[in-house]
Amino acid sequence: MSNQTILPSMKLDGRTAVVTGAGSGIGKAIAIAVAEAGADCVPCERTDRLGDLDEVCDAIRATGRKAFPTALDLPDVASIDAMVDGVKRKAGRIDVLVNNAGINLPNDAFDVTEEEWDAVLDVNLKGLFFTSQRVGRLMRDQQSGRVINIASQNGVVGYYKRAAYCSSKGGVVNLTRVLALEWASHSITVNAVGPTFILTPLTQSTFDDPQLREDIESRIPLGRVGQPEDVVGAVVFLASPAAGMITGHTLLVDGGWTTM
Numbered sequence: 001m002s003n004q005t006i007l008p009s010m011k012l013d014g015r016t017a018v019v020t021g022a023g024s025g026i027g028k029a030i031a032i033a034v035a036e037a038g039a040d041c042v043p044c045e046r047t048d049r050l051g052d053l054d055e056v057c058d059a060i061r062a063t064g065r066k067a068f069p070t071a072l073d074l075p076d077v078a079s080i081d082a083m084v085d086g087v088k089r090k091a092g093r094i095d096v097l098v099n100n101a102g103i104n105l106p107n108d109a110f111d112v113t114e115e116e117w118d119a120v121l122d123v124n125l126k127g128l129f130f131t132s133q134r135v136g137r138l139m140r141d142q143q144s145g146r147v148i149n150i151a152s153q154n155g156v157v158g159y160y161k162r163a164a165y166c167s168s169k170g171g172v173v174n175l176t177r178v179l180a181l182e183w184a185s186h187s188i189t190v191n192a193v194g195p196t197f198i199l200t201p202l203t204q205s206t207f208d209d210p211q212l213r214e215d216i217e218s219r220i221p222l223g224r225v226g227q228p229e230d231v232v233g234a235v236v237f238l239a240s241p242a243a244g245m246i247t248g249h250t251l252l253v254d255g256g257w258t259t260m
Contacts, residue, residue, distance in 0.1 A: 008242040013038035016091040017239065018083075020044045020072055020131060021101030023052030025200030026150065029228035030098055030235050035060040035067070037236050039096065042087050044072035066091075074101055074127030077134075084134045093142055096239045097135045099128045100150040102168075106161040106206075117164045124168035125175070132179060132190075140186045146239045147183075149176050150231075151192040153254040169194075173250050180248030189247040193234045196254035198226040221256030 017034040021027040022043030031043040043056045050071055057067035068090050073079040087094055102124045105116045132147055139145025154162055155169035173192055180190040197216050199207060207213045207225065216225060234251050237243055252258055 010240040010242050011038045015039040015095035017096035018042040019098045026228045027100040029232050032059045033232035035063040035065040040066040042068045044070045047071045075122045080134050096146045098148045104165045109163040120164035121168050125171045139188045145188040147190040148238050149192040151194045153194045153196050177248045191238045192250040194250050194252040195231050196257050
């Protein structure tokens, strides 16, 4: 028998990965996970939160990989351009982009303000698109790349007080399909990951409401809310050689919520 294996690797050795919103929660876990998988990492965070990246960078460097903490103020396109230019100077290329940065401003649909709507759509959809566009141009020049958008199960189902959020994440799901179609000829895959409710410092206030937490948990067949570590395996898989024939897909990490 041949000693050659047919199992594709899930390692990211030799790659450089950009992770937006990496200062805490899901983004922090993803940044550390891609480093553990072998990639140098560019964790990005808002200028006023750059200090949040100190712990993330320590964890990345502890894996033996390089960390390049970088400011990124979405949806400011000039800030996106500065991030891409900086990564090109420091690392030379971007092999993986994880669009994780996002916000949610819960409100009843009757009461959503123009300012709330614009804030959520600007970060979650506009900022994600222009980050993908700018990084995608670099990947086009390389003729290779992986774009992974952190969408949400709320991109395919609705939930109370999330008119703006669900609209933005639904846009991310369909934008993922469009970019996958347009960029396939450049050997760029574009996929999304759709987590259920994940317990993070930013979502803690949601789970502090016992009635809301009970409602959320009752909708998840696996019987618990997610942790950031539940999301990272899907991201590393989609970034790896093992997912080379997957594009335009949204992988739901929802504990079975959307099966009900």
